[in-house]
Amino acid sequence: MTTVSNATPWGEFWAGARQTVPLIFGAIPFGIIFGTLAQSSGLSFAGAMGMSVIVFAGSSQFIALGLLAAGTPMGMIVLTTWVVNLRHLLYAVSLVPYIKHLNQGWKLPLGFWLTDENFMVAIQRYRQGDLSRHKHWFQLGSALAMYTSWQLCTLIGLTVGQTMPNAAGWGLDFAMVATFIGMVVPYLSSRPMVATVVVSGIGAVVARGLPHQLGLMVAAIAGIVTGMLVENHLEQTHV
Amino acid sequence: MFNPDEVLLLGGMTLVTFLIRYPVLAMSDRITLPPRLLQALNYVPPAVLMAIVVPAVLVTDDGLWLAPTNPRLVGALVALGMGLWKKNLLITILVGMGTFLFWQSFVGG
Numbered sequence A: 001m002t003t004v005s006n007a008t009p010w011g012e013f014w015a016g017a018r019q020t021v022p023l024i025f026g027a028i029p030f031g032i033i034f035g036t037l038a039q040s041s042g043l044s045f046a047g048a049m050g051m052s053v054i055v056f057a058g059s060s061q062f063i064a065l066g067l068l069a070a071g072t073p074m075g076m077i078v079l080t081t082w083v084v085n086l087r088h089l090l091y092a093v094s095l096v097p098y099i100k101h102l103n104q105g106w107k108l109p110l111g112f113w114l115t116d117e118n119f120m121v122a123i124q125r126y127r128q129g130d131l132s133r134h135k136h137w138f139q140l141g142s143a144l145a146m147y148t149s150w151q152l153c154t155l156i157g158l159t160v161g162q163t164m165p166n167a168a169g170w171g172l173d174f175a176m177v178a179t180f181i182g183m184v185v186p187y188l189s190s191r192p193m194v195a196t197v198v199v200s201g202i203g204a205v206v207a208r209g210l211p212h213q214l215g216l217m218v219a220a221i222a223g224i225v226t227g228m229l230v231e232n233h234l235e236q237t238h239v
Numbered sequence B: 001m002f003n004p005d006e007v008l009l010l011g012g013m014t015l016v017t018f019l020i021r022y023p024v025l026a027m028s029d030r031i032t033l034p035p036r037l038l039q040a041l042n043y044v045p046p047a048v049l050m051a052i053v054v055p056a057v058l059v060t061d062d063g064l065w066l067a068p069t070n071p072r073l074v075g076a077l078v079a080l081g082m083g084l085w086k087k088n089l090l091i092t093i094l095v096g097m098g099t100f101l102f103w104q105s106f107v108g109g
Helices: A009-041 A044-055 A058-069 A074-085 A085-100 A104-111 A115-124 A133-164 A174-187 A191-209 A215-238 B004-021 B035-041 B044-058 B073-086 B089-106
Strands: none
Touching: A009 A044, A009 A058, A009 A115, A009 A133, A009 A174, A044 A058, A044 A133, A044 B004, A058 A074, A058 B004, A074 A085, A074 B004, A085 A104, A085 A115, A085 A133, A085 A215, A085 B004, A085 B035, A085 B044, A104 A133, A104 B004, A115 A133, A115 A174, A115 B044, A133 A215, A174 A191, A174 B044, A174 B073, A174 B089, A191 A215, A191 B044, A215 B035, A215 B044, B044 B073, B073 B089
């Protein structure tokens, strides 16, 4: 990763966009499949496109499709969306120390565009030791790259994807799994982090039966607490 | 274009999502996080990523699929190994995806 401490705003912006390119690769199949499945799930063309444009939250968009197809009441779909996206609250809190000095003209769009991919890339940049005052431009560049590509993929799915036989059945959504694994790897450098991923991974499987995908949050928090406990324990035994 | 039900659905989903993402950022200049919480937040990225990945790899409609015939499991393990070895995100994604597709077509699936 390149670290330039006297980076210009646009330098940061383009670095953020570039850094997001691999994650876009991982999200392309996901976005296309969303567009492909949308109309057979009962969403109109405009409804599917609109969902990507104004909700902009991949996994909850997918889950909404599944629930729509199953005839789930609207209030239930909105509630599930809320639970599925609760993890973004952890992201927002993590960003507090780094964006608190910005004005609302920045915070509002950065909030709207806060996704898994955007957060993972941005938090890495914020935590680098250099003193660039323009790291929020990095986050913005990453966000816009992600947003633009998500809209394009939705559109491709809605148009080209429709004409491919059973495109959703090819399992291409696995690209997202591979992407997230690639993003976890850099964290596996300490014992507390390893403890975190083991507990949250196993926890998510154990808690998968909880309603509205609540298991994700439960597992993530269990993993976070475990990491802290191991870290504190190691500190005490080594001092 | 839109039907009224869709407008409600999109409006609801947009509202709840935005109300998770934005308010903490909006108030961030008035928030001071205690050191404990700051420490905990270091663990957020890997914890959330793994909580998404592991069920996506192992859980099917019929329960857990813990066998070498599971193409997602094989693809995930190869991606993990590749990530640890090459430390390059794009290579990790491409090799993991390639392994998954190969396994799905020719071995398990």
